[in-house]
Amino acid sequence: MEKKLLLGAEAVAQGAIDAGISGVYAYPGTPSTEITEYIQRATEGNQPSVHSRWATNEKTAFEAALGVSYSGRRSLVCMKHVGLNVAADAFMNAAITGVHGGLVLVVADDPSMHSSQNEQDSRYYGRFAMIPILEPSNQQEAYEMVRYGFDLSEEMRLPVMLRITTRLSHSRAVVTPAEPLAQNDLNPDCERNRWILLPANARKNYHRLLDKQDALRQVSEESPYNRTISGSGERAVLAFGIAVNYAMEVITTHNLDIPLLKISQYPLPVEMVKQFTARYSEILVAEEGYPLQEELLRGFSGDNRYRGRLDGTLPRTGELSPALLEKALLGFAEQQEVTWFEQTRTADPLRGEVHPLVAPRPPMLCKGCSHRDLFEAINRAMNDYPAKHVFGDIGCYTLGALPPYSTISSCVDMGASITMAKGAADAGLRPALCVIGDSTFTHSGITGLLDAVNDCSPLTVIISDNGTTAMTGGQDSAGTGRFFDICKGVGVDEAHIRSIVPLRKNMEENITIIREELEYEGVSVIIAQRECIHIRKTKNR
Amino acid sequence: MHKDIIIAGVGGQGILTIAAIIDLAAMELGLQVKQAEVHGMSQRGGAVESHLRISSEAIWSDLIPLGKADLILSLEPMEALRQLPFLSPKGLIITATEPQGEIVGYPSVDALQTAIAATGFHLLVDATTLAKDAGSSKSSNLVMLGAAAPYLGIGNKVLEKAITTYFAKKGETIVATNLRAFRLGAELTD
Numbered sequence: 001m002e003k004k005l006l007l008g009a010e011a012v013a014q015g016a017i018d019a020g021i022s023g024v025y026a027y028p029g030t031p032s033t034e035i036t037e038y039i040q041r042a043t044e045g046n047q048p049s050v051h052s053r054w055a056t057n058e059k060t061a062f063e064a065a066l067g068v069s070y071s072g073r074r075s076l077v078c079m080k081h082v083g084l085n086v087a088a089d090a091f092m093n094a095a096i097t098g099v100h101g102g103l104v105l106v107v108a109d110d111p112s113m114h115s116s117q118n119e120q121d122s123r124y125y126g127r128f129a130m131i132p133i134l135e136p137s138n139q140q141e142a143y144e145m146v147r148y149g150f151d152l153s154e155e156m157r158l159p160v161m162l163r164i165t166t167r168l169s170h171s172r173a174v175v176t177p178a179e180p181l182a183q184n185d186l187n188p189d190c191e192r193n194r195w196i197l198l199p200a201n202a203r204k205n206y207h208r209l210l211d212k213q214d215a216l217r218q219v220s221e222e223s224p225y226n227r228t229i230s231g232s233g234e235r236a237v238l239a240f241g242i243a244v245n246y247a248m249e250v251i252t253t254h255n256l257d258i259p260l261l262k263i264s265q266y267p268l269p270v271e272m273v274k275q276f277t278a279r280y281s282e283i284l285v286a287e288e289g290y291p292l293q294e295e296l297l298r299g300f301s302g303d304n305r306y307r308g309r310l311d312g313t314l315p316r317t318g319e320l321s322p323a324l325l326e327k328a329l330l331g332f333a334e335q336q337e338v339t340w341f342e343q344t345r346t347a348d349p350l351r352g353e354v355h356p357l358v359a360p361r362p363p364m365l366c367k368g369c370s371h372r373d374l375f376e377a378i379n380r381a382m383n384d385y386p387a388k389h390v391f392g393d394i395g396c397y398t399l400g401a402l403p404p405y406s407t408i409s410s411c412v413d414m415g416a417s418i419t420m421a422k423g424a425a426d427a428g429l430r431p432a433l434c435v436i437g438d439s440t441f442t443h444s445g446i447t448g449l450l451d452a453v454n455d456c457s458p459l460t461v462i463i464s465d466n467g468t469t470a471m472t473g474g475q476d477s478a479g480t481g482r483f484f485d486i487c488k489g490v491g492v493d494e495a496h497i498r499s500i501v502p503l504r505k506n507m508e509e510n511i512t513i514i515r516e517e518l519e520y521e522g523v524s525v526i527i528a529q530r531e532c533i534h535i536r537k538t539k540n541r
Numbered sequence: 542m543h544k545d546i547i548i549a550g551v552g553g554q555g556i557l558t559i560a561a562i563i564d565l566a567a568m569e570l571g572l573q574v575k576q577a578e579v580h581g582m583s584q585r586g587g588a589v590e591s592h593l594r595i596s597s598e599a600i601w602s603d604l605i606p607l608g609k610a611d612l613i614l615s616l617e618p619m620e621a622l623r624q625l626p627f628l629s630p631k632g633l634i635i636t637a638t639e640p641q642g643e644i645v646g647y648p649s650v651d652a653l654q655t656a657i658a659a660t661g662f663h664l665l666v667d668a669t670t671l672a673k674d675a676g677s678s679k680s681s682n683l684v685m686l687g688a689a690a691p692y693l694g695i696g697n698k699v700l701e702k703a704i705t706t707y708f709a710k711k712g713e714t715i716v717a718t719n720l721r722a723f724r725l726g727a728e729l730t731d
Contacts, residue, residue, distance in 0.1 A: 253606075
């Protein structure tokens with residue numbers, strides 16, 4: 001097959017297409033978005049077709065993928081790490097039902113929080129659900145492990161998690177694809193007791209899941225993706241996923257005699273790890289994310305041979321890098337060489353010290369963006385009130401928290417603007433105002449609005465509708481053109497569903513409308529509709 | 542053969558285009574490539590960089606280690622300086638001179654140029670003017686690619702073929718403009 005230069009995310013996508021998926025189900029989120037986008041482009045017009053339309057949120061995506069699996073076909077479901085919090089109910093219970101057609105969940109974690117509100121490590125979820133986790137080290141493995149994951153999923157009748165991180169997702173390398181597989185035939189599962197999680201069935205299923213654990217461990221022991229890279233030194237490295245690359249970069253550059261055990265498949269191959277670690281006096285545990293395995297290996301046993309994020313050999317937080325591994329491994333090898341770290345021309349780049357002339361360049365709302373005119377209108381409408389609290393949400397408009405607007409008071413999780421404003425209104429805060437984007441509103445805002453309607457909470461919701469999921473690059477938004485109907489359907493009084501167009505020329509009128517609704521002692525919605533300037537540019541091209 | 546190149550600038554300047562063209566050229570020569578990019582929030586007017594590694598041997602890390610880059614190729618002078626921790630002591634800075642300075646605390650152009658000069662081997666390019674000469678102010682990135690061409694370890698012919706392939710879908714006029722921009726840049730360092 002012809003070699004391709006692919007992002008890690010694209011390698012996953014190509015791997016899924018070539019593994020014969022019937023559909024991909026996903027909600028956009030950095031760094032996972034490119035997987036679904038690639039599948040959309042690459043399978044357009046394919047026969048048989050591959051489903052690839054965006055889902056409303058990660059939970060609906062996961063459940064639809066589970067339905068494909070029930071029908072005997074292969075489905076891929078993709079999300080960013082915090083998306084799995086939204087899909088967690090479906091995810092945990094899919095481990096109890098098990099699967100029929102192969103189901104691979106790709107979760108893209110974001111250590112260092114390049115574009116996220118936390119750096120949670122999805123491997124905890126995989127361990128929690130007691131399913132296999134695959135963690136590729138490079139783009140070729142990402143490609144191959146998707147097919148391997150589908151085979152494993154069907155063999156073990158369990159969902160399989162493929163965990164990648166920002167760096168792998170957004171880095172390109174040459175990938176050699178394999179011969180593509182055909183899609184599975186439609187073959188719905190008739191074993192009802194497996195799928196009906198009434199307590200009596202669920203107890204049996206849970207035992208079946210527990211009984212599979214030894215077999216899963218055995219597959220890890222024999223996995224082609226877990227292997228030793230030899231060396232004869234006294235100290236060794238246990239490296240997981242992409243951390244292998246940083247360790248090997250240091251070992252090969254400095255010619256260090258450090259043995260390395262590479263792990264890319266979980267549950268942990270316990271025998272392999274025991275045999276490997278027994279030989280060494282010190283073992284560096286290099287893993288991207290939380291010190292999950294390190295904590296397990298240390299346990300309560302007082303085994304002090306392990307080095308890593310917990311004892312400060314590596315930082316407790318943030319993404320790994322070649323420099324961090326170099327510092328740890330050169331200390332290990334007791335080598336006095338001049339390091340890259342010391343060669344650099346600034347005081348301490350690891351602490352983010354750059355040349356003193358360099359000013360920070362924080363992300364900004366684009367010139368001409370509708371959110372800008374909206375935030376100015378909100379600020380001026382709120383001027384009359386002593387308490388200036390505006391509950392915000394996840395999207396481009398979170399940047400309204402930064403100067404010059406400084407409008408937004410909170411940003412926690414998808415949909416939290418409406419529900420936090422509702423709680424604050426219940427607690428007596430006036431006015432209770434929140435701003436939510438169109439895609440975030442359909443993702444997780446509608447149920448919160450229903451709560452507010454049922455409680456008659458005095459609350460004003462501004463839906464900043466730019467017609468797209470802008471932050472992640474302009475994916476289709478689930479409710480475009482239907483926000484009035486949705487809000488009316490949820491029960492908001494029609495007289496208090498207002499529409500504005502956030503443009504400079506409408507500023508005074510918009511301020512008046514916002515003020516009127518802030519004064520209303522009930523649930524009101526203001527739909528602020530103006531297309532994202534990037535989408536507009538693309539359309540005009 | 543092994544080259545570690547940092548390509549830097551501000552979101553929207555065409556950094557990933559330069560990276561993609563070098564990638565294509567490197568693949569044409571059968572070289573290994575790893576190229577880490579920035580997507581997501583930082584693209585909203587933030588600093589953007591790409592770590593590009595090309596080699597005849599296997600490449601491990603997607604990130605260039607600190608102090609190992611052979612070249613910082615920047616479309617913006619302050620952004621060149623931001624990447625300095627990655628530059629090898631023998632490394633080279635090639636940067637466009639026009640500032641993208643609409644931010645708080647942007648330094649004076651003189652101070653910037655003095656600081657860049659102090660790093661050693663460097664080249665300042667008035668890419669904006671050359672891009673206009675080539676026929677489009679949008680082709681500054683290709684001028685910069687041309688100026689960097691002799692330091693990439695890839696011949697100009699292979700790079701020109703990659704430029705042609707990359708822009709082919711956009712039509713002959715755009716291919717021609719970008720090739721002109723590349724050549725005007727390349728003349729500076731021939």
